[in-house]
Amino acid sequence: MDKQKIFTTVLRSAGFVSAAMAVTGCADQGYSVLASTATMIGVEVSQNPATQMPQGKLGYNRAELAFVPTNRNGGKQSVGSVGAGAADSANVLMELRYGGIFDMGASSGIYQRLAVGTEAVKQPGASVMFAKDADGKINQETAKALAAVKAIPEVKEDLEKKKMPLSKKYNDYKNNKDASSIAKYDNAAKAVDPGYLTFGKFATDDQATPDKIKAVCQILKSQGENVNCD
């Protein structure tokens, strides 16, 4: 058996062992999320037998496979799922950096950063980890930029979505130049907080509380607007 055949045999054996482990070790597991990445690098220098000219080939091969278990245990009607089922899949944040096959400098090589789980992905530590450069350091400019960006008011998803139906109607009235309806919305915002000179000042305010949003909505509803204030 030549070296190539021995290598192939070993590789196949390793594959069978891995497959067997995957089947037996995860036999009790339900549905999984399958994540995989692959990259290739290789170098071949040889002489072309036809032209006698030297030739070179470059490539890189890398494979990665991950089974992320979920709480889902069947189809939509399954009674075996736990908690929220597939919605409980772990959040994954991953960064893979490769300097390139011609990179011989300080940035050469490969590194990977990985955060798994809802808390790991959300916590500030994950942001810091991903802010580091290839050497694992945060340079001063990056730190300053990160601090500056964090100082910008963060959008509150739920509040923006609560204001949106009102804003959509208001914008429709503006587009149709419906002055009386526009005034109705402006007055509703002003009634809840005199600081809101127009409905627009209320809708663009990051500090508008859920109570204020509901109050504006209820005033408009009491005046005949077809809005849902729940």
Next chain:
Amino acid sequence: MTQVKRIDLSQVADLDSTIKAVCENMDTDNYKLAATFVFQSQLVMIFQQ
């Protein structure tokens, strides 16, 4: 006039509808989305009146 908003991409559940909601709300005061960029896990949106 310029206003800047930030969405933490690791916190938001539905990015598409959140961006639409922010743009609709900002439009009530005549702010239009002028530019966006992503820094780390933060989406920064720049609105101009």
